[in-house]
Amino acid sequence: MLHDCEHLREESQAMEYLQDLIVYIRFSTPLWSTLISGAFVLISLSLSFYLLFEHLSAYKNPEEQKFLIGVILMVPFYAVESFVSLLDPSISVDIEILRDCYESFAMYCFGRYLVACLGGEERTIEFLKREGRSSSKAPLLEHSHERGTIKHPFPMNYVLKPWRLGQWFYQVVKFGIVQYMLIKSLTAVLAVILEAFGVYCEGDFKLRCG
Template structure:
């Protein structure tokens, strides 16, 4: 909590600090969730759902914090594009140099093509993070509904559990 108050006291870079505070709050949220789960095991499920939702928000805060540190969306895309450019000092062998290219590990490289850093990659990352947030919230809501009907079985793979 001290770190949060220090950032609020020296709030001179709001674009970076508002997302950084969201990230720092992750520690107290996890600690409070763990403590409440220890006190009352029946409330552990609800605390876990809240923690999962905050985890999705913290991932969004991390992405926005990184973009703010790089100077905004346009500068982030420019930065990625400069990594993709090659010059005379670039080695001729592709295997020795893959700067600006995201290569996939073995099983995926047979199915997916390499990703080149730039505006398309940036958009895919943004869309992926938002999709993760939405799916995490939907799954949390489904878990709460299934729990209320008594058919939520975490880690159980049986026909009667959802």
């Protein structure tokens, strides 16, 4: 009887080992894809750090360059995150929170960079006010801009009135960027929590999954 129990235990352990081996073989990353992705990661890192070095060596316009550097760093950040996820898909959800948080930060940097290129917030608002006047002949956007207004796409054009360029429009865009940062970071943290409880189903729309 004792011998039979030990035999069943050995068979159970062998089956578990075989299942783990099958899962590893099924989800293991091929060598060729690892080498190709690693080569592209090295290229992206080299070009990104070269561009960063060029900006830092000629750091003469900090109001613009400090935000531009934040945008440039998104390339190596995404490259390393994607490569690590390829090597170990089991931790991809955990490191996606870092990617999503930096994506929201890069969006903020890009918005601030555009404002800095226009000369700051006051000059940006003045520029939008000039574009918002009906006497403006050169449209800011060809298809969605007419006489200083921004038309909403379908079906929001039946709900919201066209936005006139000016200070209010600038505040709406600024609020939208900050809102995107908060929601993106919150959903990234929520995804990690759901993954820890085993109820995060990426790409699946189920009532019991997040």
